[in-house]
Amino acid sequence: MTFTPWRSLGKKTSFTEHSLAETLDGGQSFRWNQTDTGSLLGVWARNCVELRLHSGRLEWRSPTQAPVSKEELERYLGLDGLHDQACDALPWRSDPLLATAMQRFPGLRLLRQPFGETLFGFLLSAVKSIPQIKEGCERAAASFGEEIVPGVWAMPDWEDLVDISEEELRACKFGYRAKYVWGTARFLSERPGYLAQAEAASYEDARAMLMQLPGVGGKVADCALLFGAGKWEAFPVDTWIAKVMNASYGLAGMSLDQVAHFGRVHFGSHAGLAQQFLFSAARRDAD
DNA sequence: CCGCAGCCTCCCCT
DNA sequence: AAGGGGAGGCTGC
Numbered sequence: 001m002t003f004t005p006w007r008s009l010g011k012k013t014s015f016t017e018h019s020l021a022e023t024l025d026g027g028q029s030f031r032w033n034q035t036d037t038g039s040l041l042g043v044w045a046r047n048c049v050e051l052r053l054h055s056g057r058l059e060w061r062s063p064t065q066a067p068v069s070k071e072e073l074e075r076y077l078g079l080d081g082l083h084d085q086a087c088d089a090l091p092w093r094s095d096p097l098l099a100t101a102m103q104r105f106p107g108l109r110l111l112r113q114p115f116g117e118t119l120f121g122f123l124l125s126a127v128k129s130i131p132q133i134k135e136g137c138e139r140a141a142a143s144f145g146e147e148i149v150p151g152v153w154a155m156p157d158w159e160d161l162v163d164i165s166e167e168e169l170r171a172c173k174f175g176y177r178a179k180y181v182w183g184t185a186r187f188l189s190e191r192p193g194y195l196a197q198a199e200a201a202s203y204e205d206a207r208a209m210l211m212q213l214p215g216v217g218g219k220v221a222d223c224a225l226l227f228g229a230g231k232w233e234a235f236p237v238d239t240w241i242a243k244v245m246n247a248s249y250g251l252a253g254m255s256l257d258q259v260a261h262f263g264r265v266h267f268g269s270h271a272g273l274a275q276q277f278l279f280s281a282a283r284r285d286a287d
Numbered sequence: 288c289c290g291c292a293g294c295c296t297c298c299c300c301t
Numbered sequence: 302a303a304g305g306g307g308a309g310g311c312t313g314c
Contacts, residue, residue, distance in 0.1 A: 214312090215311065217310060218311095220310070236309090279309085
């Protein structure tokens with residue numbers, strides 16, 4: 001496929017090679033891959049974009065057949081003033097663990113992905129590793145999504161999935177998550193506007209709405225809200241975060257829900273951003 | 288309200 | 302070399 005020329009995204013970026021890769025391919029999103037030239041190629045909604053860091057600037061290009069606007073890209077990457085403000089407002093001054101994690105991933109930020117496809121990815125995430133979730137998303141896109149440019153597929157919308165049988169979903173190797181996807185597609189088809197309503201609702205209301213969906217518990221709901229709806233007070237607690245929090249804040253014996261509540265209280269209205277730094281640091285330590 | 292097994296599939300380990 | 306344990310959870314008992 002042919003691409004537009006590389007374009008620069010404004011002034012110098014706070015991304016490093018490290019934090020760019022961690023932001024796009026570190027578990028928030030499941031549709032970015034490193035290319036053999038060191039750039040990153042990703043898909044969201046009907047958009048396909050290649051990103052690279054060049055002379056301290058963030059550069060991008062998209063297929064000429066499927067151009068992406070600069071505004072859409074900036075929105076997706078969260079390139080506005082809110083990120084720096086949110087970082088500064090985190091309690092790193094009084095929390096050495098957080099301060100260390102933030103120093104280790106300068107430039108790491110939260111994406112603003114399409115809500116529906118973020119939910120889809122995390123619906124597949126139970127007891128799976130990131131590469132496995134990515135494969136599942138890729139199979140779903142190639143099987144049920146629209147081909148944007150040759151060889152690149154958009155994720156299917158939830159409406160596109162309502163006629164897909166559980167057997168067809170199992171053919172994508174979703175395993176027992178196939179019935180979650182099937183049930184969620186059915187649930188949403190019977191309630192037009194449900195996801196849009198959740199996206200517009202307060203964090204607490206949105207979380208309760210998502211948890212009505214089959215296969216969506218507190219952790220999956222928080223991930224969808226944090227990475228796909230801009231609700232930064234969401235504090236997803238997975239096994240990594242639970243382990244770090246238990247060890248570092250004396251939370252041994254707490255349930256995951258209690259740890260999530262502690263996180264929201266301790267880190268404040270941008271708790272999810274703190275979670276992302278801690279998550280990346282914890283995962284890195286394990287390597 | 289809490290704790291626990293089971294669930295698809297793949298991977299890593301012995 | 303075959304088989305058990307566990308992986309970025311949720312559900313139902």
